[in-house]
Amino acid sequence: MELCIDRISKQYKNKIAVDRLSLNLTSGVYGLLGANGAGKTTLMRMICGISKPTSGEVKFNGMDVSEERYRDALGYLPQDFGYYPEFSAQDFMYYMASLKGLTKSQAKLKTKELFEIVSLTEVAKKKIKTFSGGMKQRLGIAQALLNNPQILVLDEPTAGLDPKERVRFRNLISELGKDRIVLLSTHIVSDVENIANTILVMKNGQLIHKGALEEIIMIIKDKVFECTVDDKTAEHLIAAYPVINMRSEGENTFLRLVSDEKPHHTAVNVSATLEDLYLYYFSEVIENE
Amino acid sequence: MNNLGSLVGFEFKKILHNKSVIISIVIAFIITVFSCFTMIIGSNRQSNYGSDTMSNYDAMLLDKSYEKEFDGRLLDGELIMEASRAYQKIDENAAKYTESEGYQKYARKYSGIYGLIDAAFAQPGKAFNVNDFQAISEETANNYYAFRESQYRTNLANNGLWSSSDIEKVMEMDEHVQKPFVLSYKDGYQRFFVLSMTTIAILLLVISFCFSPIFSNEYTKKTDALILSSKNGKGTFIHAKIVTSLLFSFSLTLLFILSAYFVCMGIYGFDGTFAQLQLLIPAITYDFTMLDAAVLILVTSIFAAFLHTSICLFISSSSKNIIIPMAVSVVLIAAGMFNGIDNNFFIKLRYFLPSAMGNFADITTQLVFNVFGIQIMLYQAVCIVAAVVGGLLLLLSYRNFKNHQVG
Numbered sequence: 056m057e058l059c060i061d062r063i064s065k066q067y068k069n070k071i072a073v074d075r076l077s078l079n080l081t082s083g084v085y086g087l088l089g090a091n092g093a094g095k096t097t098l099m100r101m102i103c104g105i106s107k108p109t110s111g112e113v114k115f116n117g118m119d120v121s122e123e124r125y126r127d128a129l130g131y132l133p134q135d136f137g138y139y140p141e142f143s144a145q146d147f148m149y150y151m152a153s154l155k156g157l158t159k160s161q162a163k164l165k166t167k168e169l170f171e172i173v174s175l176t177e178v179a180k181k182k183i184k185t186f187s188g189g190m191k192q193r194l195g196i197a198q199a200l201l202n203n204p205q206i207l208v209l210d211e212p213t214a215g216l217d218p219k220e221r222v223r224f225r226n227l228i229s230e231l232g233k234d235r236i237v238l239l240s241t242h243i244v245s246d247v248e249n250i251a252n253t254i255l256v257m258k259n260g261q262l263i264h265k266g267a268l269e270e271i272i273m274i275i276k277d278k279v280f281e282c283t284v285d286d287k288t289a290e291h292l293i294a295a296y297p298v299i300n301m302r303s304e305g306e307n308t309f310l311r312l313v314s315d316e317k318p319h320h321t322a323v324n325v326s327a328t329l330e331d332l333y334l335y336y337f338s339e340v341i342e343n344e
Numbered sequence: 345m346n347n348l349g350s351l352v353g354f355e356f357k358k359i360l361h362n363k364s365v366i367i368s369i370v371i372a373f374i375i376t377v378f379s380c381f382t383m384i385i386g387s388n389r390q391s392n393y394g395s396d397t398m399s400n401y402d403a404m405l406l407d408k409s410y411e412k413e414f415d416g417r418l419l420d421g422e423l424i425m426e427a428s429r430a431y432q433k434i435d436e437n438a439a440k441y442t443e444s445e446g447y448q449k450y451a452r453k454y455s456g457i458y459g460l461i462d463a464a465f466a467q468p469g470k471a472f473n474v475n476d477f478q479a480i481s482e483e484t485a486n487n488y489y490a491f492r493e494s495q496y497r498t499n500l501a502n503n504g505l506w507s508s509s510d511i512e513k514v515m516e517m518d519e520h521v522q523k524p525f526v527l528s529y530k531d532g533y534q535r536f537f538v539l540s541m542t543t544i545a546i547l548l549l550v551i552s553f554c555f556s557p558i559f560s561n562e563y564t565k566k567t568d569a570l571i572l573s574s575k576n577g578k579g580t581f582i583h584a585k586i587v588t589s590l591l592f593s594f595s596l597t598l599l600f601i602l603s604a605y606f607v608c609m610g611i612y613g614f615d616g617t618f619a620q621l622q623l624l625i626p627a628i629t630y631d632f633t634m635l636d637a638a639v640l641i642l643v644t645s646i647f648a649a650f651l652h653t654s655i656c657l658f659i660s661s662s663s664k665n666i667i668i669p670m671a672v673s674v675v676l677i678a679a680g681m682f683n684g685i686d687n688n689f690f691i692k693l694r695y696f697l698p699s700a701m702g703n704f705a706d707i708t709t710q711l712v713f714n715v716f717g718i719q720i721m722l723y724q725a726v727c728i729v730a731a732v733v734g735g736l737l738l739l740l741s742y743r744n745f746k747n748h749q750v751g
């Protein structure tokens with residue numbers, strides 16, 4: 056099982072959303088991490104064949120993304136998509152099942168099973184327009200799984216889920232990742248920290264890092280420092296180093312920052328987390344937000 | 345596994361979930377049925393009979409009883425002279441002859457006959473008026489059918505849309521037309537045919553309303569990402585959309601046209617079903633009964649609805665906008681109803697627009713088209729063109745949706 060992404064690019068009028076990106080995926084969970092606008096959604100749309108790459112190609116086990124067989128192996132939860140508000144959750148699932156080529160009996164069986172998993176059994180007959188954001192999101196996840204896909208593409212799947220639902224979702228994904236390709240995007244580090252076998256960091260349309268959590272963190276291992284200094288020194292440090300975290304503590308300021316060397320004599324080296332790496336890379340974006 | 349059937353079912357569900365669509369269908373249907381009644385509601389000065397005011401409904405019954413007296417009679421010189429003599433009893437001094445006692449008492453029941461023959465006897469620049477009818481000679485009356493033919497020939501030749509071989513083709517068909525005409529009451533058919541212009545316009549408006557959002561709704565409501573990434577999304581799904589739209593528009597066409605037909609028949613009676621079409625259009629050379637013509641209207645309306653549906657689907661598939669397809673189809677409907685441009689090409693083109701295709705007056709125009717040396721009549725040509733153009737537009741709609749880019 057192999058999904059090959061070969062130098063794909065997507066150019067909008069005056070913006071390169073994805074820039075000559077190559078990637079080979081085998082079974083496992085892949086966490087695609089990147090700030091808003093990094094190009095995650097655009098990349099996923101191309102993988103799902105609903106947006107044509109400006110150049111490059113996507114293949115799964117030799118099948119081109121444009122083939123029906125390819126789509127048959129695909130489950131997709133788009134980031135921002137429409138439901139049919141007048142349909143009941145169950146009808147929506149049956150409809151998606153018809154779109155995915157399931158028979159009526161398969162559709163019934165699968166819907167029942169998936170509604171159990173995402174806890175929608177009680178509201179199966181309710182119209183989607185009465186659903187909360189979290190319920191819709193769970194319904195979206197359920198439809199993506201209808202055809203038991205070998206490639207599961209989930210664009211910001213945890214958006215709208217409450218903390219309890221998030222935990223359940225993570226367990227579900229870990230389970231699913233055992234024998235299929237699961238690619239999920241997020242801009243929330245904790246979503247992928249514990250479940251992704253491989254972390255992909257995307258910035259400005261390019262993959263800037265790829266590897267297991269430990270490998271990725273290696274990049275800034277021994278480079279994360281914490282210190283509490285007076286305001287004037289803090290100003291100085293903020294100007295000189297990427298700051299991951301800061302808060303004022305009385306007259307002083309607490310800083311967590313990235314530096315090759317000890318930035319200040321009071322600074323202590325602390326162990327790095329994925330969040331540090333993420334914030335390190337996207338610090339400009341965070342400030343702009 | 346083929347999912348076409350269930351996908352069609354879901355597409356129907358989507359259409360029926362759209363309340364504005366359902367409301368528009370209901371309103372349009374009420375208007376269509378109501379318009380069949382407009383001629384028999386209220387009362388009219390024209391139907392004043394002596395000092396009594398007559399309701400339009402009673403006037404209709406009176407006209408019916410008059411006309412039914414002539415059922416089965418031949419329109420020959422003898423009958424024309426009989427009618428002329430009745431018209432001679434109209435008082436010459438009456439301000440409006442239709443309100444005079446002589447007209448109401450003697451001439452009125454012959455008014456249908458006058459209406460049938462006057463066009464044939466008209467001279468260039470001069471209509472055949474009541475005085476001419478009163479003074480008609482027996483010889484002229486006996487030659488009615490010769491006058492009719494030469495008058496039609498002259499009209500076609502002067503028109504500019506008919507070549508001399510076209511005229512021969514049209515006149516050739518006259519050999520099969522029953523002469524003298526056999527009279528019959530036929531007001532139900534007349535009403536149905538007159539209404540066809542508004543019926544088709546209303547039907548096409550409803551179709552625009554139902555099918556302009558068919559594809560664009562999936563774009564604007566952002567359901568396209570789910571559909572296009574699914575196995576059937578770029579194939580069977582699009583077939584299902586097209587099949588649903590065509591089935592739905594076909595059903596609407598049957599509903600509207602047949603309702604108008606049966607309501608007219610209910611009001612005026614089925615009389616005239618097998619009477620010749622010449623009783624409505626004396627010059628026409630088609631050997632059609634009223635029923636033939638009604639079936640013709642139904643068939644051309646079905647083709648018109650097919651073409652119009654395809655146009656809506658095509659625009660809908662290529663635009664995220666819902667207003668544009670609505671606007672374009674309204675303009676198309678209007679363009680088919682108004683003959684404004686004095687240019688032979690555009691005059692002919694108008695007949696191919698859906699709203700003209702379902703209009704009795706337009707579709708019975710005996711235009712001749714030469715296709716690879718074969719002469720075909722307008723009603724055949726418009727159906728062929730609608731089928732071909734509609735089919736092509738459906739293919740393009742299919743491609744448009746399949747290649748639609750999300751984002």
Ligand SMILES: Nc1ncnc2c1ncn2[C@@H]1O[C@H](COP(=O)(O)OP(=O)(O)O)[C@@H](O)[C@H]1O
Nearest residue numbers: 067070072090091092093094095096097098751
């Ligand atoms: N249809 C579009 N037209 C123009 N620019 C677009 C379009 N879609 C996305 N972009 C741009 O491409 C970049 C990547 O967007 P996106 O893939 O949505 O990022 P992400 O999902 O990581 O937030 C953004 O700068 C966005 O503005």
Ligand SMILES: [Mg+2]
Nearest residue numbers: 095096097134
């Ligand atoms: Mg996104």
